[in-house]
């Protein structure tokens with residue numbers, strides 16, 4: 001089958017938005033750093049995730065945004081070579097079942113079958129962060145890496161580990177839960193029930209909780225104006241705007257999150273010896289540079305002599321399209337047996 005002409009659909013189903021993209025693999029010539037990435041994005045579309053908590057509304061929204069992306073690329077589901085849809089949380093990939101998604105309200109739900117029926121094509125399910133790391137590995141900031149770690153920061157913190165050029169998924173597929181490394185026993189409560197996880201110290205949710213404490217004491221006017229004292233309203237954009245206004249209180253919150261991220265990264269480097277760590281996710285697309293500086297400095301202070309020079313810390317290149325691209329790449333790999 002001529003994969004040059006084949007087009008793949010990838011969809012990232014998040015707690016706040018659903019993003020779909022269409023992708024076409026490029027035939028690769030000689031491998032070089034400067035060659036065009038091996039997948040080309042043809043279109044993308046975005047909608048807000050429905051808030052009803054009903055599975056049928058979610059399926060309808062995913063199908064709608066997929067159709068929008070297909071329309072924009074001038075194609076239809078009948079012409080697609082494959083399609084993948086990524087969700088947060090554990091899943092049964094073979095059975096196409098979403099086991100549990102804390103933020104989407106799905107539990108043991110046959111999402112692949114429901115979407116296949118709505119769109120008229122077979123759908124492959126993926127874990128969102130694993131798909132994001134695969135996307136960056138094949139077509140983004142981790143291109144060419146043999147040993148790497150991807151850390152995605154947003155509402156929570158997810159991760160993916162690349163060993164010898166391949167995504168490492170572990171014995172039951174759940175490897176890379178970097179957000180639940182316990183860094184401060186007895187620290188803030190995490191969504192997983194433990195105290196002091198990286199996620200409870202450095203996610204956007206953790207920063208939002210700090211911002212509420214500050215805003216309610218009148219210490220950060222820009223943050224208070226953006227979101228009041230409801231921590232759910234502190235989007236990454238609110239922090240970005242406060243940083244742009246030179247608000248030092250917001251800066252300290254971001255630097256503290258970066259500090260804990262750096263402690264986690266030092267542990268990962270000691271255990272895995274990666275050549276590169278990639279930071280991605282909604283937080284990073286808004287104020288990744290400042291976060292990276294704080295995290296990198298903290299990590300380097302804690303690494304053994306000489307080790308810091310062996311690891312790069314880069315930002316996501318694909319941004320919002322990392323997860324959809326990873327879904328498309330995984331769908332292609334399944335169909336063509338491609339091991340990129």
Ligand SMILES: [Zn+2]
Pocket residue numbers: 179180181190191192193194197199200
């Ligand atoms: Zn946790």
